[in-house]
Amino acid sequence: MSLDDALERLTSADPRAGEVVVLRFFGGLTETETAAAMNISPKTVQRIWVSARAWLRKEILADLGLDDSPV
Amino acid sequence: MARTTTPTALSAERWQRVSACFEQALETPADTRVRYVEATFAHDPDSCREVLAMLKASGDLGLLFTEVLDILTAKLPAGHPNRQALMGNVAASRDRLGDYEGAEALARELVAQRRASNPVVPLALGAALEYLATTIARRGYLNDADSLMREAMTLRSGNVARTHLDVIRGLQNRAMIAMARPTRRRARVFRFRSRTSATVDHHDTERPVGRTHPPPASVGRSGAFGPGEPGGK
Numbered sequence: 001m002s003l004d005d006a007l008e009r010l011t012s013a014d015p016r017a018g019e020v021v022v023l024r025f026f027g028g029l030t031e032t033e034t035a036a037a038m039n040i041s042p043k044t045v046q047r048i049w050v051s052a053r054a055w056l057r058k059e060i061l062a063d064l065g066l067d068d069s070p071v
Numbered sequence: 072m073a074r075t076t077t078p079t080a081l082s083a084e085r086w087q088r089v090s091a092c093f094e095q096a097l098e099t100p101a102d103t104r105v106r107y108v109e110a111t112f113a114h115d116p117d118s119c120r121e122v123l124a125m126l127k128a129s130g131d132l133g134l135l136f137t138e139v140l141d142i143l144t145a146k147l148p149a150g151h152p153n154r155q156a157l158m159g160n161v162a163a164s165r166d167r168l169g170d171y172e173g174a175e176a177l178a179r180e181l182v183a184q185r186r187a188s189n190p191v192v193p194l195a196l197g198a199a200l201e202y203l204a205t206t207i208a209r210r211g212y213l214n215d216a217d218s219l220m221r222e223a224m225t226l227r228s229g230n231v232a233r234t235h236l237d238v239i240r241g242l243q244n245r246a247m248i249a250m251a252r253p254t255r256r257r258a259r260v261f262r263f264r265s266r267t268s269a270t271v272d273h274h275d276t277e278r279p280v281g282r283t284h285p286p287p288a289s290v291g292r293s294g295a296f297g298p299g300e301p302g303g304k
Contacts, residue, residue: 013086050097050129051090057128058121064142 006059010052016040017052024049085118092122097129155184155195159202171210178203194237197226201237205244213252220245 011018023034035042112119147154162177185196200223208216
């Protein structure tokens with residue numbers, strides 16, 4: 001599974017989270033810029049970004065078989 | 072290594088539940104997070120595992136790429152060109168994450184490997200030397216950085232045109248290193264040369280230039296390499 005696949009799954013569940021990832025990670029926008037682009041608050045962007053990033057990372061780690069260590 | 076678990080379906084409802092618990096867990100003291108998640112999803116073990124995995128993975132995404140590159144690098148034999156390219160990428164990734172010591176260690180290893188290559192590829196070694204120079208310059212070792220840049224430029228001077236991008240970028244980096252040292256006049260010389268591509272710095276002589284070029288906004292004592300100037304290693 002690639003980052004694209006994981007991102008697609010995330011976007012289908014939450015289009016807003018997918019958009020935040022695209023703007024922040026691929027677009028290089030700051031939280032404030034992303035918030036302005038999406039017309040939401042920076043706090044919301046931060047909240048979505050932290051969850052989306054963790055979920056994507058989890059998916060990629062699982063894909064690499066690196067997800068078996070304890071929390 | 073391959074995935075050991077099948078990806079779970081991620082519905083909108085599930086994402087909402089999982090992300091809400093994850094956010095709340097982050098607000099919870101670290102030593103009680105696991106208990107909080109387990110209590111929240113006492114009857115939903117899949118969601119529980121998902122949030123715990125997210126907590127484990129909640130570091131910087133950049134760190135993930137560094138880890139991935141580390142794994143890929145380790146799979147290739149020493150001296151393999153792709154391994155060297157990956158090492159450069161890992162070093163750059165560590166550098167971006169602020170792990171300057173880790174970046175320097177990798178950059179030094181990369182230089183050593185390229186020096187040991189048979190035959191030595193001057194441009195590849197020059198690029199590794201330049202990367203090491205900019206890395207240690209960021210840590211304040213400006214004299215060593217300048218020596219490495221000089222070596223890199225000497226390697227390039229016999230192999231590429233004076234207008235080659237590597238030469239121009241190298242001169243710009245020498246200018247930035249010189250700006251950070253108390254040798255502003257040298258910085259002006261290197262900047263002038265990088266702009267005109269008129270000469271390549273073979274002998275490191277300081278030649279006066281006809282007029283002073285104002286430094287670009289990105290170049291300056293505080294802009295290029297950050298604080299700290301031990302002045303030599």
